[in-house]
Amino acid sequence: MSASNPAAAPTAAMPHLDRATTVLQVRGLHKSFKQRQVLTALDWNVPAGRVVGLLGRNGAGKTTLLRCLLGLSPIDGGAIELFGQPMLEPGGERMHRIGFVPQTFDLFPWMKVRAYLDFTAAFYARWDTALVERLLSDWELDAKQKIGELSQGQRQKLAIVRAIAPDPDLLVLDEPVASLDPQARRAFMGELVALMRAPGKTVIFSTHITADLERADADIALLRDGRIQFTRPLAELRDRMKRVVLQRTGGWPHAPVVAGALKTHVQGELATLLVEDPSIDSLHALAAREDAQVRIETPTLEDLFVELA
Numbered sequence: 670m671s672a673s674n675p676a677a678a679p680t681a682a683m684p685h686l687d688r689a690t691t692v693l694q695v696r697g698l699h700k701s702f703k704q705r706q707v708l709t710a711l712d713w714n715v716p717a718g719r720v721v722g723l724l725g726r727n728g729a730g731k732t733t734l735l736r737c738l739l740g741l742s743p744i745d746g747g748a749i750e751l752f753g754q755p756m757l758e759p760g761g762e763r764m765h766r767i768g769f770v771p772q773t774f775d776l777f778p779w780m781k782v783r784a785y786l787d788f789t790a791a792f793y794a795r796w797d798t799a800l801v802e803r804l805l806s807d808w809e810l811d812a813k814q815k816i817g818e819l820s821q822g823q824r825q826k827l828a829i830v831r832a833i834a835p836d837p838d839l840l841v842l843d844e845p846v847a848s849l850d851p852q853a854r855r856a857f858m859g860e861l862v863a864l865m866r867a868p869g870k871t872v873i874f875s876t877h878i879t880a881d882l883e884r885a886d887a888d889i890a891l892l893r894d895g896r897i898q899f900t901r902p903l904a905e906l907r908d909r910m911k912r913v914v915l916q917r918t919g920g921w922p923h924a925p926v927v928a929g930a931l932k933t934h935v936q937g938e939l940a941t942l943l944v945e946d947p948s949i950d951s952l953h954a955l956a957a958r959e960d961a962q963v964r965i966e967t968p969t970l971e972d973l974f975v976e977l978a
C-alpha cells in the first residue's frame with residue numbers, strides 16, 4: 670500500500686524578497702510543446718548570492734525552464750524578470766552578466782580551443798584571462814586542440830570555462846557535470862563554490878547528482894508537475910524532513926495518519942513515512958496507541974529526491 674500527496678509537498682515559507690535582491694522572478698510561466706504541457710503556472714524567485722540546484726526527474730522540464738529563463742525558448746504565458754527587467758529575448762547588455770552552459774556543446778568543431786576562447790572573449794565586457802589560463806591548465810585542456818576533436822567531457826569543461834570567464838553575475842548551467850569524471854566534477858564544484866563566495870553572484874544549475882548539491886551546499890529547487898514545488902536550503906531540508914518508520918506486529922489494517930506526512934508506504938509490519946517537522950510526542954503517542962515501535966531517521970538527499978521528485 671502506498672500513498673503520496675503531491676499537494677502536500679513542502680511549500681517552504683520563502684523569505685520575502687524585494688526586487689533589489691531578486692535576480693530572477695518568474696510568475697505564471699506556461700510552456701508547452703504541441704499538446705504537451707511542460708511548465709504550468711510556474712512561479713519562482715531566486716535571490717542574489719545563492720547557489721541553487723534544480724532537481725527534477727527526466728523530462729520534468731529542467732532544460733525547458735532554463736532555456737525559457739534565458740529567452741532561448743519562447744514562452745506561452747507568464748512573465749520572467751532577470752535583474753529586474755522583463756526577459757523578452759536573449760541579447761542586450763544583460764547578457765554580459767549571464768553565463769550559460771548548455772547540456773550539450775557541439776559548436777565550432779573546426780575551431781581550436783584558444784581561437785574559440787579569444788573569439789568569445791570579444792563579445793564580453795569582462796573576461797578573466799588569468800582564470801581561463803588557470804582552468805585550461807588545471808583541467809588539462811589543450812588550447813591547440815580542435816573543439817571537434819575534444820571528448821564530450823573536455824567539451825563540457827570548455828563550455829564551463831567559457832561561461833565563467835566573463836565573470837557573470839548569474840551563471841546558469843544545464844547538467845554541467847554529467848560528462849565529467851569524479852576529479853573534474855569535484856574541481857568544478859570547487860570553482861562553483863568559490864564563485865558563490867563572491868558577493869551577489871548567483872548560480873542556478875540542474876543536476877541529477879545529489880552529491881554535487883551537497884558539495885556546493887546549494888539551495889534545492891524541486892521541479893515537478895510543471896512547477897517549482899519548493900526552494901530551500903539544503904541544511905533546512907535536512908533538519909526538517911525525517912523518515913519515520915513504524916513497526917506494528919501483525920501489520921497495519923490502515924495506513925497510519927501522521928501530521929506533516931508527504932508520503933506514506935506500508936508493507937507488512939512496516940509503515941515508512943516521509944514527514945516534514947514530525948512531532949516526536951505525537952509519534953510516540955501514535956506508537957503507544959497502535960502498540961508499535963517508532964524509529965526516526967534523517968534521509969540522505971538522494972533518498973529525499975527519490976521520495977519527492
Ligand SMILES: Nc1ncnc2c1ncn2[C@@H]1O[C@H](COP(=O)(O)OP(=O)(O)OP(=O)(O)O)[C@@H](O)[C@H]1O
Nearest residue numbers: 702703705707725726727728729730731732733734
Ligand atoms: N523541442 C522540443 N519539442 C518537443 N518536445 C520537447 C522539446 N524539448 C523538450 N520537449 C519535451 O518537454 C519535456 C521536458 O523536457 P526537458 O528536456 O526540459 O526535461 P529535463 O527535465 O531537462 O529532462 P532530463 O533530466 O532528461 O534532461 C519532455 O517531455 C520533452 O520530451
